[in-house]
Amino acid sequence: MTTASNSPGENDSEAKRALQIIESMPGHAWSADATGRFTYVSPNTLAFLGNAREDLNIPDGEDEFGWRRVVHPDDYDRVAARWRHCLETGDHYDTEHRLRRADGVYRWFRNAGRPSRDSQGRITQWYGTTMDIDDQKRAEAALRDREREFSQLVDMVPSHLWRLTPDGEPTFFNKRMVDFLGLDVADTDRPGMSRLDAIIETIHPDDAAKFRDALNRCLVTGESFAMRYRLRRADGVHRWMSSRAEPLRDEDGRIVQWYGLCQDIDDQVHAEEDLQKSERRYRDLFHYMPIGLTQVDASKLVPLFKELRARGVTDLQTYIDEHPEFLPRALEALEVEEVNRHTIKMFGARNAEEMRGPITRYWQPGISTIRRSIEARYRGEEVFQEETKVARIDGGVIDVLFTTARPGAVADKSLVGFIDITERKKAEEALRDREREFSQLVEMLPSLIWRLSPEGEPTFLSKRLRNFLGTAIADAEKPGMGRLAAIIEGAVHPDDADSLKEALNHSFVTGDRFSKKYRLRRSDGVYRWMEGSAEPLRDESGRIVQWYGLSRDIDDQVHAEEALSRLRQMQSDFAHMNRVSTMGELAASLSHEITQPIASARNNARAAQNFLDIQPPDLGEVREALACVVGDSDRAGAIIDRIRKQMKKAPPRKECFDLNAAIDEMIALARSVTIEKAVSVQTRFANGLGVVEGDRVQLQQVILNLILNAVEAIKAVEMGPRELLISTQQDGTEVVVAVRDTGPGIDPKQLERVFEAFYTTKPSGTGMGLSICRSIIDAHGGRLWAEPNEPRGAIFQFTLPGAEARS
Numbered sequence: 001m002t003t004a005s006n007s008p009g010e011n012d013s014e015a016k017r018a019l020q021i022i023e024s025m026p027g028h029a030w031s032a033d034a035t036g037r038f039t040y041v042s043p044n045t046l047a048f049l050g051n052a053r054e055d056l057n058i059p060d061g062e063d064e065f066g067w068r069r070v071v072h073p074d075d076y077d078r079v080a081a082r083w084r085h086c087l088e089t090g091d092h093y094d095t096e097h098r099l100r101r102a103d104g105v106y107r108w109f110r111n112a113g114r115p116s117r118d119s120q121g122r123i124t125q126w127y128g129t130t131m132d133i134d135d136q137k138r139a140e141a142a143l144r145d146r147e148r149e150f151s152q153l154v155d156m157v158p159s160h161l162w163r164l165t166p167d168g169e170p171t172f173f174n175k176r177m178v179d180f181l182g183l184d185v186a187d188t189d190r191p192g193m194s195r196l197d198a199i200i201e202t203i204h205p206d207d208a209a210k211f212r213d214a215l216n217r218c219l220v221t222g223e224s225f226a227m228r229y230r231l232r233r234a235d236g237v238h239r240w241m242s243s244r245a246e247p248l249r250d251e252d253g254r255i256v257q258w259y260g261l262c263q264d265i266d267d268q269v270h271a272e273e274d275l276q277k278s279e280r281r282y283r284d285l286f287h288y289m290p291i292g293l294t295q296v297d298a299s300k301l302v303p304l305f306k307e308l309r310a311r312g313v314t315d316l317q318t319y320i321d322e323h324p325e326f327l328p329r330a331l332e333a334l335e336v337e338e339v340n341r342h343t344i345k346m347f348g349a350r351n352a353e354e355m356r357g358p359i360t361r362y363w364q365p366g367i368s369t370i371r372r373s374i375e376a377r378y379r380g381e382e383v384f385q386e387e388t389k390v391a392r393i394d395g396g397v398i399d400v401l402f403t404t405a406r407p408g409a410v411a412d413k414s415l416v417g418f419i420d421i422t423e424r425k426k427a428e429e430a431l432r433d434r435e436r437e438f439s440q441l442v443e444m445l446p447s448l449i450w451r452l453s454p455e456g457e458p459t460f461l462s463k464r465l466r467n468f469l470g471t472a473i474a475d476a477e478k479p480g481m482g483r484l485a486a487i488i489e490g491a492v493h494p495d496d497a498d499s500l501k502e503a504l505n506h507s508f509v510t511g512d513r514f515s516k517k518y519r520l521r522r523s524d525g526v527y528r529w530m531e532g533s534a535e536p537l538r539d540e541s542g543r544i545v546q547w548y549g550l551s552r553d554i555d556d557q558v559h560a561e562e563a564l565s566r567l568r569q570m571q572s573d574f575a576h577m578n579r580v581s582t583m584g585e586l587a588a589s590l591s592h593e594i595t596q597p598i599a600s601a602r603n604n605a606r607a608a609q610n611f612l613d614i615q616p617p618d619l620g621e622v623r624e625a626l627a628c629v630v631g632d633s634d635r636a637g638a639i640i641d642r643i644r645k646q647m648k649k650a651p652p653r654k655e656c657f658d659l660n661a662a663i664d665e666m667i668a669l670a671r672s673v674t675i676e677k678a679v680s681v682q683t684r685f686a687n688g689l690g691v692v693e694g695d696r697v698q699l700q701q702v703i704l705n706l707i708l709n710a711v712e713a714i715k716a717v718e719m720g721p722r723e724l725l726i727s728t729q730q731d732g733t734e735v736v737v738a739v740r741d742t743g744p745g746i747d748p749k750q751l752e753r754v755f756e757a758f759y760t761t762k763p764s765g766t767g768m769g770l771s772i773c774r775s776i777i778d779a780h781g782g783r784l785w786a787e788p789n790e791p792r793g794a795i796f797q798f799t800l801p802g803a804e805a806r807s
Helices: 008-024 043-049 053-057 073-089 134-156 175-181 195-200 205-221 266-288 301-310 316-322 326-332 341-347 364-378 422-444 463-469 483-491 494-510 555-585 587-613 619-647 659-669 671-676 696-715 769-779
Strands: 028-033 038-041 093-100 106-117 123-132 160-164 170-173 225-232 238-249 255-264 292-297 335-339 383-391 397-405 413-420 447-452 458-461 514-521 527-538 544-553 655-657 680-684 692-694 723-731 734-741 783-788 794-801
Touching: 028 043, 028 106, 038 043, 038 053, 043 093, 073 093, 073 106, 093 123, 106 134, 160 175, 170 175, 170 195, 175 225, 195 205, 205 225, 225 255, 238 266, 292 341, 301 326, 301 364, 316 326, 316 364, 326 364, 341 413, 364 383, 364 397, 397 422, 447 463, 458 463, 458 483, 463 514, 483 494, 483 514, 494 514, 494 527, 514 544, 527 555, 655 659, 659 671, 659 680, 659 696, 659 723, 659 734, 671 680, 671 696, 692 696, 692 794, 696 723, 696 734, 696 769, 696 794, 769 783, 769 794
Parallel strands: 680 723
Antiparallel strands: 028 038, 028 123, 093 106, 106 123, 160 170, 160 255, 225 238, 238 255, 292 335, 292 413, 383 397, 397 413, 447 458, 447 544, 514 527, 527 544, 655 692, 723 734, 734 794, 783 794
């Protein structure tokens, strides 16, 4: 553009200089007329587009300005509309769009144009520039991408990020913090309250004041902020947070922002609390456990192990055998760090400090155990246990159960446990002594001892039993047959085997006690009678765990009992013979006793006949006479019944009876003899005498024998009283019967001999009567003896246990 005063030559020169300046600029220049048609386009623009200026001014039906082939399709409508608007209004033209380069690549440009007006204000020309901003656009896009990525990163960080102004007002919360609190920064704007105060309301009441004080101090001093506190979640639950904040400063050191981070440590805090509780429990267990516990530092041992492994050592036991110098090094590498109270007491130490240090100070007696525990550690075993000996501080040695445990084979700590088993060891030694004594006692017992499993299989046979059976039977095993069945088949008498098995099986099934007599074959082939018994041993739940049995040799006893049975039969026969003999002696007197009531009955019968012959018959007298006949017959029958009982041979029979009544019957049976011999018989029976239990006939035989012996003795006395006193009395649980006579008596030296068999003082006696009487009384559990009577005569007494005493 030139002024009017310039000459044409000067104007052209100015125009050329201006054009040179425009075309040397790094941008693109253009001009257009008032209708928007280009009047000038800089050469570099045409070169970029690959078009001539005229090509840019060729409109068509769909291309109003002729730009469509160079402007990006996505930008064309917007750019054309803006250009049209500027042409109509004269507004400044300013837009960004993409132009296609000659090689077909689109690049971003900023297009700016200003109108030139004449003196009347009409637009005469448009002048503009087009600047390549593609690199800027790409940089801005990259920046936006980075900002978006950063924003996503901030929201994805598993922590709460926040920003404060220099005076502490929140200006930013990341999404995670917004979600946690249930509110954003804008939600903290409340009337009469700062944003910071609104946030402090979400902190636990017990932590809020501390938080405010700590943050205010940091805002004043500029120091870093760090604190743990509980923050309320949107659902009302408080969770522990670890919060830190740092100030951002400008070049002058002034704080322009505070950037903070809150990390949720609630799980960590509770885990720490649990860990602390666990540590406290461990400490309590460690110190108060009723066993010795020691914590050993093995950190110096670990390098020694690594050195050996690096050298290819796999078997530490062999290595120590070949290199014994290694063991002292390994022992010195183990040091006691901590001991509990029980260990201090067990080792007799004053305090824990006295126990700390190398283990060799007081583990010397059990050094071989320590060696084996080190070898086990090298093999990777985490637990080692062994009984050993250790030394107390005072030098004494105690037995302990030594146990080491560690979390890993190369862990640098070990927990060592000591259980004092000194008393147990003494008890075990005493038990072994008792077992040895018991074993000797078992072998010395004159019985055969055995033990069976719950199912009945032998688990132990005493030496005496094995010797009795012989090895072939004791160790007998037959296919398809248990050992017990094999022993029964080989050693038990065939007649007893089935019943023995049946009895044993019954006990195995029911758990009842076993008891059985059977014959067992000795190793020499002789069968001997055994009395076997067994009891089950049960556990706490009542289950049978063992059967303990004993077989007692009763062969001699069985044969003795057989002989005794034969002897008793002989005694019974002798007693019967004695009774028969006695009845024979009484025959004459008894015949008088029987004929008297018979004669009386005959007379009474005749009298009854006479009373019947009277007219009219005297029936009352007849009735009375017949009653007398019946009485006389009964009296004769009773005498005959007594004789029959005494004469009858029957097996002994026990019954309870009235002894006084039984004695009365024998006095009545001997009445004719006592009357004939002019002997006065008196009785002195105890009132309420208890009943006795025994064989009535045998005991009456004793009484009758004593009565007849007394009458025989009194017969020899010509002068003085001829008296016989029979008495009974209760003496505790026993009944005492005494027969006292006034005969010549018995020489005191002969008082015991009169009871001997075949000893008699009678010219016609057998000497068996008193011997049989004593045998009968002995068999009834009583005692028969003789002693002098005062002033003369003899007393024969015997005792019998009362029926209540026998029960």
